[in-house]
Amino acid sequence: MKPPSEKSAGRRPSRPSYEPLQPHEIELADFFVRMAGILGVPRSVAEIYALLYVSSGPLDFDHIQGRLGISKGSVSQGLKFLRGHEMILSVKEPGSRRERWQPTPSLAASLVTLLRSQVLPALEQAQPGLQRVLADAQSRGAQPEVIERLTRLNRWNSRALELAPLLLPPPGA
Amino acid sequence: MKPPSEKSAGRRPSRPSYEPLQPHEIELADFFVRMAGILGVPRSVAEIYALLYVSSGPLDFDHIQGRLGISKGSVSQGLKFLRGHEMILSVKEPGSRRERWQPTPSLAASLVTLLRSQVLPALEQAQPGLQRVLADAQSRGAQPEVIERLTRLNRWNSRALELAPLLLPPPGA
DNA sequence: GCCTAAGTTCAAAAATTATTGAAACATCAG
DNA sequence: CTGATGTTTCAATAATTTTTGAACTTAGGC
Numbered sequence: 004m005k006p007p008s009e010k011s012a013g014r015r016p017s018r019p020s021y022e023p024l025q026p027h028e029i030e031l032a033d034f035f036v037r038m039a040g041i042l043g044v045p046r047s048v049a050e051i052y053a054l055l056y057v058s059s060g061p062l063d064f065d066h067i068q069g070r071l072g073i074s075k076g077s078v079s080q081g082l083k084f085l086r087g088h089e090m091i092l093s094v095k096e097p098g099s100r101r102e103r104w105q106p107t108p109s110l111a112a113s114l115v116t117l118l119r120s121q122v123l124p125a126l127e128q129a130q131p132g133l134q135r136v137l138a139d140a141q142s143r144g145a146q147p148e149v150i151e152r153l154t155r156l157n158r159w160n161s162r163a164l165e166l167a168p169l170l171l172p173p174p175g176a
Numbered sequence: 177m178k179p180p181s182e183k184s185a186g187r188r189p190s191r192p193s194y195e196p197l198q199p200h201e202i203e204l205a206d207f208f209v210r211m212a213g214i215l216g217v218p219r220s221v222a223e224i225y226a227l228l229y230v231s232s233g234p235l236d237f238d239h240i241q242g243r244l245g246i247s248k249g250s251v252s253q254g255l256k257f258l259r260g261h262e263m264i265l266s267v268k269e270p271g272s273r274r275e276r277w278q279p280t281p282s283l284a285a286s287l288v289t290l291l292r293s294q295v296l297p298a299l300e301q302a303q304p305g306l307q308r309v310l311a312d313a314q315s316r317g318a319q320p321e322v323i324e325r326l327t328r329l330n331r332w333n334s335r336a337l338e339l340a341p342l343l344l345p346p347p348g349a
Numbered sequence: 350g351c352c353t354a355a356g357t358t359c360a361a362a363a364a365t366t367a368t369t370g371a372a373a374c375a376t377c378a379g
Numbered sequence: 380c381t382g383a384t385g386t387t388t389c390a391a392t393a394a395t396t397t398t399t400g401a402a403c404t405t406a407g408g409c
Binding site (some may be wrong): 027030031033034037038040041042056057059060106121122125127128132133135136139140145146148149152153155156158159160163174 | 200203206207210211212213214215216218229230231232233257269279283296298301302306307312313317319321322325326328329332
């Protein structure tokens with residue numbers, strides 16, 4: 004099942020070859036890919052996370068690229084994204100510049116971080132605009148029905164913003 | 177500011193012209209567009225919803241198309257989507273085949289419907305696969321660390337599925 | 350029952366988003 | 380220091396998604 008020289012004996016392989024994903028890994032990747040899709044997270048990012056998630060130890064850059072069969076660029080960007088959302092962390096061995104990655108302990112916390120980073124900016128940026136829209140409607144003497152809707156929307160927005168900081172330090176699950 | 181013949185006197189305009197969105201309407205549309213974007217809902221759909229949301233009465237097909245300046249096809253598909261997720265409802269006047277649309281009373285309920293329709297199928301479809309992945313890992317004697325992760329993922333999925341029906345009849349907000 | 354207004358469909362075009370890969374950069378082991 | 384290793388960048392390309400519009404269908408008023 005293994006192609007020629009899996010990281011066998013002491014020889015440092017100049018171009019180690021990696022196995023493609025196994026069926027069970029593909030299954031899990033599909034799951035993550037679909038879930039990520041809902042939030043608009045690209046396939047390659049989900050695949051990287053899935054691979055780290057089913058793997059026993061931390062994996063390095065080349066390993067990820069090799070097993071997934073994607074480009075250096077994609078791996079780099081994917082890791083950057085996951086890092087940025089605190090979904091993975093790196094373990095560094097002394098005597099090597101290479102980083103090895105593994106998923107953050109709590110997937111739940113990761114998801115919260117991800118959601119926050121998408122929703123919060125939108126809410127924050129919208130705040131003044133929504134208030135203006137409401138004020139505008141009031142000053143133009145719009146239908147009570149519309150005023151009511153816009154008022155509710157503003158309340159929602161405010162409450163969501165108040166609630167957000169509570170999610171800041173997500174407790175490990 | 178108004179182009180020639182706004183729906184003026186009694187003459188039924190053969191090609192009524194509609195005003196483009198006003199600044200305050202654009203602002204609201206932008207908000208909805210951004211929020212929708214997070215869930216992968218296309219711009220035109222969000223715009224239609226936004227327009228209905230700031231409008232006093234229900235609007236008909238041509239009105240929506242005219243004010244938004246988008247194609248018939250987009251309006252049709254957009255309304256289909258919104259209808260399908262119970263985010264809008266139509267009022268029909270007797271003596272006309274034309275339908276007029278307005279947002280469902282509760283935006284909250286609409287969002288729940290939307291989310292359910294995206295997340296639930298993914299969870300359901302994943303269920304057996306996830307169980308298989310876990311069983312597989314166990315039978316292969318994978319690292320406890322990995323077994324632990326996969327177990328947790330399965331528990332999550334199950335709990336989410338149990339929880340889902342509670343959201344079925346979303347109480348109006 | 351026609352005939353036309355009202356809406357839908359869907360293939361093609363446009364717009365957007367993701368991926369690639371080669372060149373640039375950074376870091377650290379020697 | 381220096382050179383090679385490890386990573387990032389980003390313009391070009393590929394893939395995907397959205398929008399369009401013209402042809403088609405449907406429904407209901409007359």
